[in-house]
Amino acid sequence: MTCYCRTDNKIKRRYERERKSYPLFYRMTWEACLNIPAGQTRSYAELAAAIGRPKAARAVALALKHNPFAPFVPCHRVICSDGSLGGYSGPGGINAKMKLLMSEGIAIESRGSKFFVVK
Secondary structure, X not given: OOOOOHHHHHHHHHHHHHHHHOOHHHHHHHHHHHOOOOOOOEEHHHHHHHOOOOOOHHHHHHHXXXXXXXXXXXXXXXXXXXXXXXXXXXXXXXXXHHHHHHHOOOOEEEEOOEEEEOO
């Protein structure tokens, strides 16, 4: 499970204050991302479908790339449809994404040059 430390609470307060200044699509994406429980993942396509835009997986990825509220908005829980980790624009890049997922009990494996969530 994710431990919401003081930093996360600070980000949560900033999210509550600032989220309305972002485009509606970003806000919808981030709200759907907040509904992903710790220890679970969703694909970009699943998140797009969850906000009623099933063909917008790439736009979802872009909204998550611009997420300034991580880890409160847990974009690290969003992966590619093939189970690969995709990207992570937060500090530490893909290594940070792997650490966050593993800290929530999600197993990761390497296949060649890519990393995948073990189902």
